[in-house]
Amino acid sequence: MATTRFLEWCGRLYIWLLLAFLYLPVIIMALMSFNVSPFYQLPFEWTTEWYALLWQNDQLFSATWNSLEIAIITTVIATVLGSAASLALYRHEFRGKKVLQALLFPPIAIPWLITGTAMLIFFFGVGIGRGLFAILLGHVALALPYVIVVVSARLQTFAPELEEAARSLGANQWQVTWRVTLPWIMPGVIAGGLFAFAVSFDQFVVSYFLSTPGQTTLPVEIYAAIRKGFTPEINAVSTIIIVVSMALMLLTARFFKFGGEK
Amino acid sequence: MRMPKLTAFLTATAVFASALAATADEVHVLNWKGYGADEPWAIAAFEKATGNKVVNDFFNSEQEMLTKLRTNPGLYDVVMINAAFNDQALAEKLIQPIDVSKIPNYADISPDKAGSPMLNHDGKVFGVPWVWGLTALAINEKAFETPPTSIGEMWNEAHKGRVTIRDDAVEAVQFGAIATGQNINDIKDMEAVKAKLTSLMPQIRTFWSSENDWNQMVASNQIDIGTYWSGSADRAKTHFKLPVSLVIPGEGAVAWLDAFSIPVGAKNVAGAEAFINYMIDPKFYVEWVTKVGAPVSANAKAVAALPEDAFNRKVMGDPEVAKRIQFQAPITDAQREAYLALWQELKVNVK
Amino acid sequence: MAGQVATGSRRGLRSALPLLLPAYLWLTVAIFLPLSAMVFFSFMTELPLSGKAWSFTLDNYASFFSQPLYLTLLAASLRLGLEVTLWCVVIGYPAAYVLAKVLRGRSREAIFLLVILPFWSNGLVRIFSWAMVLREGGILDTALNAVLPFKINIDLMYSYPAVIIGLVHSYVPYMVLTCYLTLQAIDDSLIEAGRSLGASRLQMLKRVIIPLSMPGLVAGAALIFVPVVGSFMEPRILGGRTGTFYGTIIEDQFVAVFNWPLGAALSFILLAVVLVILALASPVLRRAA
Numbered sequence: 001m002a003t004t005r006f007l008e009w010c011g012r013l014y015i016w017l018l019l020a021f022l023y024l025p026v027i028i029m030a031l032m033s034f035n036v037s038p039f040y041q042l043p044f045e046w047t048t049e050w051y052a053l054l055w056q057n058d059q060l061f062s063a064t065w066n067s068l069e070i071a072i073i074t075t076v077i078a079t080v081l082g083s084a085a086s087l088a089l090y091r092h093e094f095r096g097k098k099v100l101q102a103l104l105f106p107p108i109a110i111p112w113l114i115t116g117t118a119m120l121i122f123f124f125g126v127g128i129g130r131g132l133f134a135i136l137l138g139h140v141a142l143a144l145p146y147v148i149v150v151v152s153a154r155l156q157t158f159a160p161e162l163e164e165a166a167r168s169l170g171a172n173q174w175q176v177t178w179r180v181t182l183p184w185i186m187p188g189v190i191a192g193g194l195f196a197f198a199v200s201f202d203q204f205v206v207s208y209f210l211s212t213p214g215q216t217t218l219p220v221e222i223y224a225a226i227r228k229g230f231t232p233e234i235n236a237v238s239t240i241i242i243v244v245s246m247a248l249m250l251l252t253a254r255f256f257k258f259g260g261e262k
Numbered sequence: 263m264r265m266p267k268l269t270a271f272l273t274a275t276a277v278f279a280s281a282l283a284a285t286a287d288e289v290h291v292l293n294w295k296g297y298g299a300d301e302p303w304a305i306a307a308f309e310k311a312t313g314n315k316v317v318n319d320f321f322n323s324e325q326e327m328l329t330k331l332r333t334n335p336g337l338y339d340v341v342m343i344n345a346a347f348n349d350q351a352l353a354e355k356l357i358q359p360i361d362v363s364k365i366p367n368y369a370d371i372s373p374d375k376a377g378s379p380m381l382n383h384d385g386k387v388f389g390v391p392w393v394w395g396l397t398a399l400a401i402n403e404k405a406f407e408t409p410p411t412s413i414g415e416m417w418n419e420a421h422k423g424r425v426t427i428r429d430d431a432v433e434a435v436q437f438g439a440i441a442t443g444q445n446i447n448d449i450k451d452m453e454a455v456k457a458k459l460t461s462l463m464p465q466i467r468t469f470w471s472s473e474n475d476w477n478q479m480v481a482s483n484q485i486d487i488g489t490y491w492s493g494s495a496d497r498a499k500t501h502f503k504l505p506v507s508l509v510i511p512g513e514g515a516v517a518w519l520d521a522f523s524i525p526v527g528a529k530n531v532a533g534a535e536a537f538i539n540y541m542i543d544p545k546f547y548v549e550w551v552t553k554v555g556a557p558v559s560a561n562a563k564a565v566a567a568l569p570e571d572a573f574n575r576k577v578m579g580d581p582e583v584a585k586r587i588q589f590q591a592p593i594t595d596a597q598r599e600a601y602l603a604l605w606q607e608l609k610v611n612v613k
Numbered sequence: 614m615a616g617q618v619a620t621g622s623r624r625g626l627r628s629a630l631p632l633l634l635p636a637y638l639w640l641t642v643a644i645f646l647p648l649s650a651m652v653f654f655s656f657m658t659e660l661p662l663s664g665k666a667w668s669f670t671l672d673n674y675a676s677f678f679s680q681p682l683y684l685t686l687l688a689a690s691l692r693l694g695l696e697v698t699l700w701c702v703v704i705g706y707p708a709a710y711v712l713a714k715v716l717r718g719r720s721r722e723a724i725f726l727l728v729i730l731p732f733w734s735n736g737l738v739r740i741f742s743w744a745m746v747l748r749e750g751g752i753l754d755t756a757l758n759a760v761l762p763f764k765i766n767i768d769l770m771y772s773y774p775a776v777i778i779g780l781v782h783s784y785v786p787y788m789v790l791t792c793y794l795t796l797q798a799i800d801d802s803l804i805e806a807g808r809s810l811g812a813s814r815l816q817m818l819k820r821v822i823i824p825l826s827m828p829g830l831v832a833g834a835a836l837i838f839v840p841v842v843g844s845f846m847e848p849r850i851l852g853g854r855t856g857t858f859y860g861t862i863i864e865d866q867f868v869a870v871f872n873w874p875l876g877a878a879l880s881f882i883l884l885a886v887v888l889v890i891l892a893l894a895s896p897v898l899r900r901a902a
Contacts, residue, residue: 011711015724018708018789021782025742026731028752032742038502039474039481040745081636088632095626100637102888107644108836109887111843111860113867114880118647124333125650141643144636149832153791156828157798187725187797191790198732212319222735224295224320238734245733253722325871429849431869468771468853478741482748484770598870603682606865609857610682 026242033235050232057233060221064237066132067201067218074139074200079193081140082147087181089148090155104145112142112205120209134210135217139200146199147192154188288315289533292330293342295320298393298550299541308540314533331356336527339534345380345519348389349592357523359386364535367542367561375560380592381521389521390538393493395557396508396578396587397433398515400490400498402480403505413441413511415487422465426479426488429469431605432593433516434459437489440514440588447591456604463612473497480504496573497555508573510583517587519560655877673878683862683879687886690859694842697780701837702830704781705788709829710822712789713796714804725793728786736783740850743779744770747851771853779847784840788833795829796822831895839887843880859883 036045054060089097107115116138123134158181166180167173182189204219211220222234293299300318309315319338321327324347331341331351343351351357362368368376371391381389399416401409405424416425427434436446438455449455467485470476473494479485481504495508522538524531540546547564550556551574558574559565568575577583593601654660655674659667677683712724731739746752749768757767769775799822807817823830845860852858863883866876 008715011707011715015708015711015716018704018785019724019727022728022731022786024746025739025782026734028742028745029734029738032745037481039478039504040741041481081639084632085636088629092626092629094629100633102892103637103640103645105835105839105888105891106648106884107640109839109843109884110648110880111845111863111883113845113864114651114877115644115648117867117873118651119643120333122647122650137639137643141640144640146836148636149836150791150794153828153832154794154798157795157825188794190725191729191794194726194729194790195787198729201733202736204736219735219737222737224322234735234738238738242730242734246727246730249726249730250723253719253726323868325868329871431865463854466854468856471849478744482745482750484748595870599872602865602870606857606862607682609854610685612854612857 029235030239030242033232033239035232038231050236053231054233054236060218060233060237063216063218063221064241066215070132070136070139070217071197071201073136074143075193075197077140078143078147078196079189082144082192082196083151083185083189085144086148086151086155086185087177089152090158104148107142107145112203115142116206116209119206123210130210130212130215132215135207135215138206138210139203142203142206143196143199146195147189150192150195151185151188154185154191158184287313287530287533288317289340289530289537290317290319290338291340291342291537292319292321292327292338293340294322297342298554298556299340299342301550301554303553304540304546304550307546308537311540312533312536314530314536316537328354328356331525335525336529338525339528339530340537341523341525342392342520343389343523344590345378345389345391345521346590346592348380348521348523351523352383352388356525357388358526358528359388360390360524360538361535362387362390364532365390365539365542367539370544370561370563371542372560372562375519378519378589380519389523390542391519391521391560392538392541393557393559394517394519396492396510396515396517397428397437397489398492398495399487399509399511400476400495400506401487401509402483402485403507404483405486409507409509410487411509411512413437413513415511416441416462417465421486423467424484424486425462425465426467426470426476426485427462428489429471431601432598433489434605434608435601436516436590438462440511440516443513446516446588452604456608459604459608460611463608466612477502477504477506480506491557492578493555493557500573501555508577510577510586512586514586514588517589519589520557521560651873651877652881654874655881657874660871660873673875674882676875677879677882683859686857686859686862687883690842690883691886691890693776693780693844693848693858694838696777697784697841698834698838700777700781701785701788702834705785705833706792706830709789709792709796709826713793713799714801725790728789732783732786736846737850739783740779740847743775743782743851747775747778771851771855773852773855775851775853776848776856779851780841780844783847784837787836788830791833791836792826792829795826799825835891839891842887843883 031044032040033050034046034048035041036047036049089101119134119138120130123129123137128134128137162180162184163176166176171179202219203217204223207217208220208223211217218237225231225234291299298304299316300320305316305318319330321330324344327341327343328347328351331338332354341351341357343357348357368390375391375394378391381387381391399410399413405421415421416427427437435449435455438459439446439449441458442451442454444450444455467479468475470479470488473491476488476490476494477498480498490506490508492508495506498504498506522541524534524538528534542559542561542564544559544561544564544567547556547559547561548567551568551572556574558578565575565579570576656669656671657667658670658672708728712721716724744751747768748754748770749766751767751770753769754767758764769778803821804817807821808814812820843860843863845858845864848856848858849861850856859879863876863879866872866879
């Protein structure tokens with residue numbers, strides 16, 4: 001057992017190293033939001049000026065708010081529709097299924113720049129135009145393939161016999177899905193939702209094409225700011241978002257189980 | 263779906279959509295972000311003086327600006343166009359003649375700028391010169407005891423891996439033209455330009471694309487010398503207190519002229535005229551230079567209103583400098599693509 | 614085995630439609646139709662928006678084959694995609710295993726969420742932060758020199774490794790989460806049974822664990838490889854003068870010279886190549902499973 005314990009210890013250490021790698025840029029981003037120099041210049045000099053400026057920056061605030069709203073709605077819609085589609089692809093055999101599965105890749109493979117341009121032209125042509133609604137339309141479509149691919153991966157591990165058993169015990173289709181299948185694929189649905197949120201919240205290119213002056217999102221504001229007069233206000237707003245979502249996530253982890261624990 | 267129909271449909275939809283968006287006393291301005299027209303203090307002063315409300319929209323490249331004009335007819339009242347693109351905008355019927363009698367400050371614009379053939383066609387004015395500047399060299403003061411005077415400094419072995427130029431095909435090729443002693447608007451020996459740029463590649467640390475890139479690299483002491491815009495170099499020095507100074511090499515530099523135009527179908531032409539007048543006003547200009555840092559105004563009175571030792575007056579107004587610089591003329595699409603092909607080849611071969 | 618069609622699973626498109634339709638309808642309106650317009654453009658000489666005369670042509674596709682530049686860059690991009698994917702497997706798979714099989718309870722749920730959280734900050738700001746770590750006199754350089762007894766110069770900024778580091782950082786969470794999803798589903802009693810029958814850890818890994826978690830690996834690899842091949846932002850900022858890839862020249866065609874037809878043609882060639890690679894890879898991977 002000693003080796004097992006040692007290996008487990010190594011595993012834990014490894015996870016922490018990975019988290020350190022993942023969080024390194026985030027920590028620097030947060031530190032630089034308290035640094036005087038807008039060019040990430042060292043030595044570090046403490047200031048809260050950027051947070052004070054952020055407080056007065058209505059444009060950045062409203063863009064952040066738009067981004068949050070769109071990301072949350074995108075996450076909900078894409079997760080629900082995507083999970084449903086994954087179930088359909090898993091349960092049913094039909095001609096053209098391979099084609100439908102292959103069709104999930106154009107939105108991922110074609111650079112977002114081209115997809116964004118295409119959306120701009122097409123939405124214009126059919127009268128959807130630009131604005132927050134168009135952005136939402138685009139984001140959900142970009143997030144859907146991620147959700148479907150991720151949920152499908154989880155479904156591959158599902159034993160169809162479980163559904164059969166439940167059915168033979170008299171459960172109807174709805175009950176089977178709700179009580180048997182959904183709990184099993186829950187970790188996949190959560191992961192898909194997290195990806196959907198990330199795709200939408202950090203989506204710059206498509207939002208850029210579809211936004212109008214009053215209706216922009218945070219990444220669009222950031223990109224425009226980087227051309228001229230980038231300020232660590234952007235670091236400040238990103239830091240606030242990360243800290244708040246981390247608190248929410250840890251609370252969620254404290255009160256809900258979704259990791260697939262039996 | 264047949265294409266002409268689609269185009270007509272696009273236009274119709276756009277007009278309809280923008281008709282809903284714009285109201286009479288709003289001035290819709292299309293410009294680079296952070297380029298004077300969106301300064302909060304300036305907008306506040308203009309709105310107070312005229313009662314017009316300013317709505318800003320931005321572009322990130324000249325091509326994008328043209329696309330925005332094409333796809334949003336009637337939405338914008340004022341658009342800032344680099345003079346070298348004025349011809350193209352006019353040819354596509356995107357901009358209309360300007361009645362300069364409605365713009366009192368127009369009379370003070372220096373005659374060489376106001377009379378630019380790029381902005382005047384058939385006796386009509388299609389662009390009001392606003393500011394001009396240079397793409398020249400800038401140095402990291404920490405790396406030089408005395409500022410260099412020649413463009414050849416970029417090729418100096420001592421700066422290997424510490425040179426930067428903008429990731430822009432046209433600018434790179436025109437720079438190569440200056441370095442090989444050619445006219446930037448009439449490059450005869452393209453092979454010489456190519457050879458010159460090829461030998462520059464190993465010197466380069468990275469390509470910059472925004473002011474922020476340049477400033478970050480200088481702040482962390484990663485570069486010695488590179489191409490930079492005159493207004494940005496001034497801003498880096500005076501506003502951000504970075505060790506940057508501009509060098510106008512003896513071989514010359516690329517100059518550009520930015521002008522305001524009024525798009526076809528603008529809803530608030532009177533507001534547009536008032537806005538353009540305000541943008542070339544000496545009072546606005548002095549405040550812009552002092553608070554933020556700016557290129558050189560095309561308005562002679564505005565430049566004269568600056569303190570005598572101001573960079574934009576002393577250096578940029580120097581007749582010796584005026585002799586060396588070459589203003590960018592319009593470039594055809596074919597030239598642009600040829601430049602891009604050359605530039606891409608250079609970038610790929612360096613890998 | 615799981616994943617195959619069980620006897621009771623119903624056949625036919627009709628019964629699948631209610632669940633399938635909403636998602637694909639949405640994709641059709643927002644992606645497939647707009648992209649079809651792009652396909653249309655890719656066969657044109659000029660963009661009709663600019664008001665010039667245009668006609669149909671195959672030149673845009675032909676220019677891909679006539680200019681060695683494009684092929685060189687496509688090869689470089691495919692190599693980049695492959696390398697990033699491999700690094701993500703090497704780094705991400707063990708982490709997913711630990712998360713699924715070693716950690717228990719609340720900490721597992723928390724880490725599951727924490728892995729993706731950095732990606733809720735802005736991508737550009739993250740790349741700038743990497744610049745600060747990797748450059749000479751940056752954080753990595755300073756930290757290593759503080760620990761090591763001898764002086765070394767670390768300057769990874771504006772190099773190929775910097776591009777790899779930035780991209781691996783951006784994409785490794787995909788691998789961790791997709792592999793977790795399939796690894797967690799493997800019954801612990803199966804592993805215990807194998808072990809009690811005398812299988813070594815390595816044998817178990819090779820014969821049981823990797824094959825059973827293959828769907829997650831494949832999904833993760835596809836979600837990483839595909840976008841990395843077309844990426845241009847990270848290479849451009851982190852790669853410096855070595856940062857020119859296939860995605861960069863597509864971007865140039867759209868942004869710098871307004872040649873949408875050529876840009877669109879180049880991106881559909883990219884799509885075709887990527888789909889062919891996925892199609893070729895999937896039977897190989899399935900056999901491996």
